[in-house]
Amino acid sequence: MVALLKPRYREESSFEDTLAAHPDFPRLVALKIDVQRRGVFYTPRAEAAVDPAIHQLRSPYIFGSRDGVIKPLPESLLLRDGSTILVDPTPLEQAPYTVDYRDGRFVLLDEGRELEEVDLWPKPAYYDKQTSTGLPMSHIISARPQRLNVFQSSFCYFWAENEGCRFCDIVTHTKQQRDELGVPNRLRPQDVKETLAEAIKEPGRFTNLCLTAGSVIKGKEIFDLEVDFYIELLQAIGENFTTKKFPSQLIGSAFNERQLRRLYEETGLSSYTSDLEVLNEELFNWICPGKAKHIGYKGWRDRLIGAVDIFGRGNVGTGIVGGVEMAQPLGFKSEKDALESTLSEAEYLAERGVTTVYIAWVPRPGSAFAGQKAPSLDYFIRLARGLQDLRIKYGLSVDFDDYRRCGNHPDTDLARI
Amino acid sequence: MSIELSQDVIELLNDRDTIKVLASVDGNGVPHAVFKQSLHLGEDGRIHSLELIESSTTGRNLVGSIWFERKVTILLRGTDKRSVQIKGRVLKYHITGPLYLHHYNAVRERLGDVDLAGVWVIEPEQVIEQSFKDRRATEDAAHPSFIHLDRIAAH
Ligand code: SF4
Numbered sequence: 247m248v249a250l251l252k253p254r255y256r257e258e259s260s261f262e263d264t265l266a267a268h269p270d271f272p273r274l275v276a277l278k279i280d281v282q283r284r285g286v287f288y289t290p291r292a293e294a295a296v297d298p299a300i301h302q303l304r305s306p307y308i309f310g311s312r313d314g315v316i317k318p319l320p321e322s323l324l325l326r327d328g329s330t331i332l333v334d335p336t337p338l339e340q341a342p343y344t345v346d347y348r349d350g351r352f353v354l355l356d357e358g359r360e361l362e363e364v365d366l367w368p369k370p371a372y373y374d375k376q377t378s379t380g381l382p383m384s385h386i387i388s389a390r391p392q393r394l395n396v397f398q399s400s401f402c403y404f405w406a407e408n409e410g411c412r413f414c415d416i417v418t419h420t421k422q423q424r425d426e427l428g429v430p431n432r433l434r435p436q437d438v439k440e441t442l443a444e445a446i447k448e449p450g451r452f453t454n455l456c457l458t459a460g461s462v463i464k465g466k467e468i469f470d471l472e473v474d475f476y477i478e479l480l481q482a483i484g485e486n487f488t489t490k491k492f493p494s495q496l497i498g499s500a501f502n503e504r505q506l507r508r509l510y511e512e513t514g515l516s517s518y519t520s521d522l523e524v525l526n527e528e529l530f531n532w533i534c535p536g537k538a539k540h541i542g543y544k545g546w547r548d549r550l551i552g553a554v555d556i557f558g559r560g561n562v563g564t565g566i567v568g569g570v571e572m573a574q575p576l577g578f579k580s581e582k583d584a585l586e587s588t589l590s591e592a593e594y595l596a597e598r599g600v601t602t603v604y605i606a607w608v609p610r611p612g613s614a615f616a617g618q619k620a621p622s623l624d625y626f627i628r629l630a631r632g633l634q635d636l637r638i639k640y641g642l643s644v645d646f647d648d649y650r651r652c653g654n655h656p657d658t659d660l661a662r663i
Numbered sequence: 664m665s666i667e668l669s670q671d672v673i674e675l676l677n678d679r680d681t682i683k684v685l686a687s688v689d690g691n692g693v694p695h696a697v698f699k700q701s702l703h704l705g706e707d708g709r710i711h712s713l714e715l716i717e718s719s720t721t722g723r724n725l726v727g728s729i730w731f732e733r734k735v736t737i738l739l740r741g742t743d744k745r746s747v748q749i750k751g752r753v754l755k756y757h758i759t760g761p762l763y764l765h766h767y768n769a770v771r772e773r774l775g776d777v778d779l780a781g782v783w784v785i786e787p788e789q790v791i792e793q794s795f796k797d798r799r800a801t802e803d804a805a806h807p808s809f810i811h812l813d814r815i816a817a818h
Contacts, residue, residue, distance in 0.1 A: 272730035272731065273730065274729070274730060324758075324759070326729070326754065326755040326756070327726065327729045327730065327755075327756055328755075328756035328757065328758040365760065367759075368759055368760050368761075391758060391759040392758060449764065449767055449768055449771070450759075450763065450764055450767030450768075450779060451759065650717075650758060662723065662726045663689075663690065663723045663724075663726050663727045663730070
C-alpha cells in the first residue's frame with residue numbers, strides 16, 4: 247500500500263524527528279496537528295465497526311472535506327487526553343493517517359504502525375429527533391464532543407460577488423449538502439430553539455454554543471442584516487437558559503461598534519470572534535478579496551480591537567487559517583518569514599486584547615487553492631507555541647475557544663497547562 | 664510497567680473511609696498534593712479519579728502528566744493506619760462518553776449542583792507499603808550500615 251502513496255508528506259522530516267526538535271511540545275498535540283494536516287482514511291474494518299446507534303456520524307458542516315464527498319463515516323476522533331481532532335476523511339493517495347479497528351478498539355496508524363488508541367465521538371441523544379417542522383435536529387445544530395454548532399446560514403455574499411476567500415469552499419459545500427442531504431440554506435430561529443432545548447437536556451454533554459455563517463453584507467450599514475439574523479437567533483436561543491449570558495461564541499463579520507453593542511446588550515452572547523484569516527495586509531487583499539474590498543485589513547483589525555471594549559479582554563478572538571500565508575504564488579516562500587510575520591501581527595492584536603487562534607490549512611478540493619500543499623508540521627508546531635506564548639505574555643485567556651469548547655485549535659490546546 | 668493491584672490494596676483504595684491523597688508535579692517540578700476521595704478502582708482495573716474543577720492545579724498537572732509522561736503518586740491511609748503508596752502513569756482523560764456520563768450523573772446526585780470536568784484514568788505501576796514497620800524492614804535490609812552505633816553498643 248505504501249508504494250502507492252504519493253511522496254507528498256514522505257519528503258518531509260518524520261513525525262518523530264520533527265517532534266524531537268521540540269521536546270517541550272506535547273506529542274499528542276503534535277499528532278493532532280499532523281492528523282489534521284494529512285487527514286484520515288478509515289479502513290473497511292473500521293467502517294464496519296462504526297455503530298450509528300452510539301457513534302456520531304458526519305453531520306452538516308459549514309465547510310467541506312478533502313475527499314469532496316458526503317458519506318456516513320465517523321464525525322471525528324478523540325485522543326486519550328480528551329482533546330478533539332477535527333479531521334475529515336481523505337483519499338489514500340494523499341497519504342493520510344489510517345484509522346483501523348483492532349482488538350475491540352479504534353487505533354490510529356501511520357504506515358501500518360500503531361500510534362494511539364482513539365475514540366469516536368459519541369452520538370448526542372438529540373441526533374435521533376426531529377423539529378416540530380419535521381427536520382432532523384442533526385441538520386439544525388451539529389455537535390462536537392462538548393460544543394454545539396449553529397451554522398445559521400451557509401451562504402456568503404462575498405462568494406456571490408465572486409470575491410470569496412480563496413481557501414474557502416462554503417458555497418460548493420452548501421450546494422452539495424442541500425442537494426444530497428436536504429440541509430436548509432438558512433435556519434429558522436424556532437427550529438434552532440427547539441433543537442437546542444432538546445440538546446441541552448443531555449447531562450454533561452455540552453459546554454458552549456458556537457454560531458457562524460457566511461458574511462451578509464446587506465443592510466443600511468454593511469452587515470446590518472447579518473447582525474439582525476444573529477440577534478433574532480440568539481434571542482430565541484436565550485429563551486432556553488435561566489441566565490442572561492450563556493457560554494457562547496459568535497464567529498461573524500467585522501461589525502462596527504453599534505452592531506457589537508447591540509449583540510452584547512440585546513442577547514446572551516458571551517464572546518465574539520471575527521476571522522482575519524491571514525495576518526498580513528497584502529496577502530489578506532489577495533486571499534480575502536471580499537473582506538478587503540468592503541472593510542479592508544486595517545478596518546477589520548480595528549473593529550476587532552474595538553470589540554474588546556464591549557466584550558472584554560479574553561472574550562474577543564480572531565481566527566486564522568494557519569499556513570495559508572504560504573499559499574502560492576503570492577504567499578511567503580519561506581516558513582521562517584511566514585511565521586515571523588504572522589506572530590508579529592498576532593502580537594499587535596494580543597497587546598490590544600485580541601487573541602489569535604489558528605486552524606491548520608487544508609487545501610480543499612472545492613476551494614481556489616485546491617491542490618496546493620500546506621506547510622510542514624514543524625511550522626504548525628512553532629505557530630501553536632508562538633500564539634500560546636503571546637497569550638501568556640499578554641495575560642489573555644482563551645476559555646471560550648479552548649480544547650473543550652472548540653477543539654479545532656492546536657494553539658489553544660496548549661492553554662490547558 | 665503496569666501492574667495489577669492486589670485485593671487488599673483494591674479494598675483500601677475503594678474504602679470510603681480511607682484517606683486518599685493524589686500528588687502531581689507541574690512543568691517546573693513543583694509538587695502539588697490534594698485529598699482526592701474520589702479515587703477508586705475502575706472496571707478496567709485502573710485507578711479512576713474525578714476532576715470537579717477543570718482549571719485546578721491538579722487538573723493542569725495531570726494534563727502535563729499525559730503529555731510528558733510525568734508520574735503521579737497516590738497515598739492511601741486506611742482506618743487501621745495501614746499506609747500504601749501507588750505510583751502511576753496518567754493514561755486517559757474522559758470528557759465525554761458513557762463512563763464520563765455515569766460519573767457526571769452520580770456526582771451530581773451526591774453533591775448537588777456541581778460540574779464534572781472529566782474522569783482521569785491512572786495506570787498503577789508500583790505499590791509501596793508505607794507503614795513505618797514495613798518501610799524500616801525494607802530499608803534496614805537494603806542498607807544495614809545506616810545505623811547509629813549507640814544502638815548496637817555492647818554496654
Ligand atoms: S467570509 Fe470568506 S471564509 Fe467566510 S464564508 Fe465567506 S468566503 Fe468563506
